[in-house]
Amino acid sequence: MILFKNARIFDGKELREEVSDVLVAGKKIEKIAETIDVTDDMKVIDLEGKVLAPGFIDLHVHFRDPGFEWREDIESGSKAAAAGGYTTVVTMPNTDPVIDIPSLVEYIAEKGRRAGGARVLPGACISHKRKGEYLAELGLLREAGAVLFTDDGAPVKTSKLLRTALLYSQDVGAIIMEHPEEASLTEKGQVNEGRISALSGLKGFPHSAEYIDIERGIALCRETGAPIHFTHVSTALAFKAIAAAKKEGLPVTCDVTPHHLSLDENNVIVSRYHAVYKVNPPLRSREDVKAAWAAIADGTIDAIVTDHAPWHENEKDLPFQEAPFGIASLECSVAVVLDTWLKMGQPVSLARVLELFTSGPAAILPEEWQKLGHIAEGLIADLTVIDLDESKVVDVSTWKSKARMTPWNGEVLTGWPVMTILEGKIFDKGEDNGSNRS
Numbered sequence: 001m002i003l004f005k006n007a008r009i010f011d012g013k014e015l016r017e018e019v020s021d022v023l024v025a026g027k028k029i030e031k032i033a034e035t036i037d038v039t040d041d042m043k044v045i046d047l048e049g050k051v052l053a054p055g056f057i058d059l060h061v062h063f064r065d066p067g068f069e070w071r072e073d074i075e076s077g078s079k080a081a082a083a084g085g086y087t088t089v090v091t092m093p094n095t096d097p098v099i100d101i102p103s104l105v106e107y108i109a110e111k112g113r114r115a116g117g118a119r120v121l122p123g124a125c126i127s128h129k130r131k132g133e134y135l136a137e138l139g140l141l142r143e144a145g146a147v148l149f150t151d152d153g154a155p156v157k158t159s160k161l162l163r164t165a166l167l168y169s170q171d172v173g174a175i176i177m178e179h180p181e182e183a184s185l186t187e188k189g190q191v192n193e194g195r196i197s198a199l200s201g202l203k204g205f206p207h208s209a210e211y212i213d214i215e216r217g218i219a220l221c222r223e224t225g226a227p228i229h230f231t232h233v234s235t236a237l238a239f240k241a242i243a244a245a246k247k248e249g250l251p252v253t254c255d256v257t258p259h260h261l262s263l264d265e266n267n268v269i270v271s272r273y274h275a276v277y278k279v280n281p282p283l284r285s286r287e288d289v290k291a292a293w294a295a296i297a298d299g300t301i302d303a304i305v306t307d308h309a310p311w312h313e314n315e316k317d318l319p320f321q322e323a324p325f326g327i328a329s330l331e332c333s334v335a336v337v338l339d340t341w342l343k344m345g346q347p348v349s350l351a352r353v354l355e356l357f358t359s360g361p362a363a364i365l366p367e368e369w370q371k372l373g374h375i376a377e378g379l380i381a382d383l384t385v386i387d388l389d390e391s392k393v394v395d396v397s398t399w400k401s402k403a404r405m406t407p408w409n410g411e412v413l414t415g416w417p418v419m420t421i422l423e424g425k426i427f428d429k430g431e432d433n434g435s436n437r438s
Contacts, residue, residue: 001025002424003042007052007385012359012374015351019049024381027423032377045419047385053354054373055087055382055420056334057361059177059255060152060231060305062326063120065111066104067096072310072402074108077330078117080308080401082427084331085357085417087382088119088372090365093130094153100125100136102144109145117400117427118420119382121147121369126165126176132157135164142172147366150177152231155213159220166226174366175253177229178217180238181281185209190321192282196265200273202321205282207235214238218245218252227251229364232307234260234281236291243300253364255303256292258336259327263407264289268320275316275323276405279309296356297348303361306333310403317405328403332394336408338386338415354386385419392416400429 004022008015009032021036022029038044063077072080074091081089091108093099099108105122112120124146125136130153138149149169155178156162162178169176186205191197193204214230218241221228233239233254245252259279264286268277277283295301309326316323329336334357341353362373371379391414396404420427 001030001042002426003036003038003044004052005044005046006049007047008049009375010051010053010351010354010358011376012054012355015051015349015354022052024421024424027380029375029377029379029381032375050418051354051386051388052375053384053386054358054375055422056085056357056384056417057372058086058089058306058308058330059148059303059361059364061089061091061308061330062094062310063091064310065095066107070402071312071315074111074120075115075117076400076402077308078112078115078120080330080399081118082420082422083400083429085334085384085386085420086118086330087384087420087422088121088369090121090123090147092150092152093123093125098125098130099123100128100130100141102137102140105141105144105146118422121145121365123148123150123152123177125149126151126156127161132161135161135168138165138168139172142174146174147369148175148177148229150179150231152177152179155179155181155183159216162217163220163224166220166224166228170224170226175227175229175364177231178213180210180213180217180230180233182209182212185212189282190278191268192265192284194265194285196269199269207237210235210281211237211241214241218250221245221250221252225251227253230254231305232257232260232281234284234288234292236288239291239295239300243295243298246300253302254300255305255361256295256301257305257307258329258333259283259407261289261292261304262336262340267407273320275318275320276327276407278320278323278325279327280325293344293347296352301356303364304337304356305361306330310401311405312402313404328401328406329408330401331399332406332408332413335394335413335416338388339413342388342414381421381424383421384417386415387418388415390414390416390418
């Protein structure tokens with residue numbers, strides 16, 4: 001048994017001001033009380049007022065497995081996630097082969113169980129072969145363990161297919177995640193359309209490309225009544241559209257990334273177009289960053305996701321126009337968000353920020369996983385300890401991820417996850433944890 005003393009608990013809804021004790025027995029939370037007496041069979045950890053939150057959940061990671069394991073694999077990604085404070089992640093299906101048949105969903109789930117880090121839940125393709133021509137077998141994929149459906153990396157090719165997917169998703173009990181981009185407007189795009197595209201001469205991603213696809217999804221959501229989730233939303237225009245849909249009562253949710261909450265197009269310019277800042281959707285304007293935080297404050301945003309997109313250094317460290325899109329951040333993403341939040345003067349409550357890592361994403365998952373975003377007696381002991389006073393340098397040489405290129409390498413960030421508990425077991429960042437999933 002593990003006894004956490006003097007914990008400031010965020011239970012998924014509220015951040016308690018008073019400290020409490022939490023007893024973990026086996027894989028579950030056995031007791032929460034103002035004080036719990038110590039017995040000889042307990043390992044006692046005094047949190048000294050640090051925040052104890054439900055284990056963090058990331059709805060959007062790329063573990064490159066199968067097919068691109070030199071960039072990342074399920075074991076390295078799972079352990080990187082746990083080192084970064086995450087207890088559950090959802091893998092994207094744009095692998096080789098793509099995850100569009102039940103046996104490949106089972107492959108992801110089984111490798112995840114043996115990985116020794118965060119719980120790995122498989123995302124599966126909306127369309128067969130991820131080609132956007134016809135629907136994959138969503139029912140069979142769901143039965144095999146898929147928790148959401150997405151053709152991430154690209155939008156669903158046709159409105160007809162997206163409409164059909166939404167209708168089927170209601171029957172199988174897993175949400176459609178849309179990558180919001182009108183591809184005809186972003187072809188050969190490199191950066192945000194705006195100041196940076198004007199200065200550089202590089203083709204830009206117009207804000208309308210994101211907005212148009214989101215409005216398409218909202219219209220189909222309205223018609224079908226099926227929930228839809230928009231991932232890595234990045235523009236003020238898009239947040240406004242999603243807020244209006246929510247006000248209308250539509251089952252629309254969205255997420256945002258740490259890089260779109262902390263960086264903007266000026267970082268690309270100042271870096272002299274270093275490829276480490278190249279990402280899709282691109283880093284936007286400072287006004288869009290402010291709009292993202294405003295959308296957190298008003299409830300428009302439901303989750304923060306990393307969109308962890310690892311590349312081998314030889315693939316990523318190229319001239320900007322030749323480099324692939326993607327930022328690796330699993331092991332520093334929580335700190336990036338908390339550090340930004342602190343430097344901005346805490347524009348929203350800490351509870352609101354923590355919600356976006358816990359109960360917010362949990363609510364988007366199928367019903368059987370939704371309790372993961374909460375702390376209560378009897379629930380699985382997936383927990384994350386946060387120290388808001390912890391300051392340290394981001395050092396990629398210590399990462400468990402195979403990725404070694406991130407915009408924050410060498411930066412001092414404040415506010416870190418300092419302990420991750422996976423089904424009642426403390427993840428040791430310095431050791432081989434082996435399998436801890438039944």
